[in-house]
Amino acid sequence: MCEAEKKDLYAVLGAGPSDSVQQLRHRYQQLALQYHPDRLRGECSSEAESGAKKFLEVDAAWRILSDEATRRRYDLQRRDECAYTYCCRCGGAFSVSEEEVEEETQKRQQDEDAEGTGDGRHRGVVVCCDTCSLSVDVTWSLHRMTPTSKRHK
Known part of the structure; x- marks a missing residue:
């Protein structure tokens, strides 16, 4: 399993498994605006780079959690990892x-x-x-x- 798959996608969005898709969308939009690379252009290169990484992480989490089928698979995978x-x-x-x-x-x-x-x-x-x-x-x-x-x- 790659490192991105080990990360808690709900935590990336600052949300929880019981949040609705609308709540997840709201968190995604807030974070996307905050970390979008266009918004960080005037920042120093290291800040812009870490912001871009965070944006990609948030975007990847949203892509999985926004779709009902992929979210269900992700939730099942999380449960299977716990005894x-x-x-x-x-x-x-x-x-x-x-x-x-x-x-x-x-x-x-x-x-x-x-x-x-x-x-x-x-x-x-x-x-x-x-x-x-x-x-x-x-x-x-x-x-x-x-x-x-x-x-x-």
């Missing part, structure tokens, strides 16, 4: 990848081995919604890889 996803009440999602779970489990297991506790307590991470400010505490037993979640305000 565990929980829908937020705002329409966004809490997502934890299998790599994150494995990495955190190994780290906590090493800590537990070093402390000699071995009590099998639940371990986890705080995960933020990709759209709003809500977060959840995703926990799992070190001996059982089944994540559960509790809400935080």
